[in-house]
Amino acid sequence: MFNDNLTALRKMKKLSQEELAEQVGVSRQTLSKWETGESLPDIEKAKTLADFLEVTLDDLLSYNPNYTGMPIPPKGKHAFGIVKVGEKGQIVIPAQARKVFGICPGDNLFVLGDDSQGLALVKESDFLSLLDMMRNQK
Numbered sequence: 001m002f003n004d005n006l007t008a009l010r011k012m013k014k015l016s017q018e019e020l021a022e023q024v025g026v027s028r029q030t031l032s033k034w035e036t037g038e039s040l041p042d043i044e045k046a047k048t049l050a051d052f053l054e055v056t057l058d059d060l061l062s063y064n065p066n067y068t069g070m071p072i073p074p075k076g077k078h079a080f081g082i083v084k085v086g087e088k089g090q091i092v093i094p095a096q097a098r099k100v101f102g103i104c105p106g107d108n109l110f111v112l113g114d115d116s117q118g119l120a121l122v123k124e125s126d127f128l129s130l131l132d133m134m135r136n137q138k
Helices: 002-012 017-024 028-036 043-053 057-062 095-101 124-136
Strands: 109-114 118-123
Touching (some): 017 043
């Protein structure tokens, strides 16, 4: 998984092996071995790679594009997969999304919409905090 992710990210950034190797402080041959799966970087180099490529270390190491059908998202962005809308409009939020955003059973979510950008779900407590902050700035 790591070697495929590294290769895909390098190509998405339009970098040669030599250019990326220079950025992380290794030889082109070392980078080539990482991409072919012959070896793995130490944790420090893996972190440097993830930071430079603007992805999380976890995604660099284990993201599976076959699961979502999408490439690795940038750091702070998430692709949790596809959900199906039920007959009454209900959706099931994927477990990983609930974990990342701290959504628990019983939480209220505020639904926002924009004709050009789509829907957004925001925890009620976060939305109310944002409103209070905006009111206090006036």
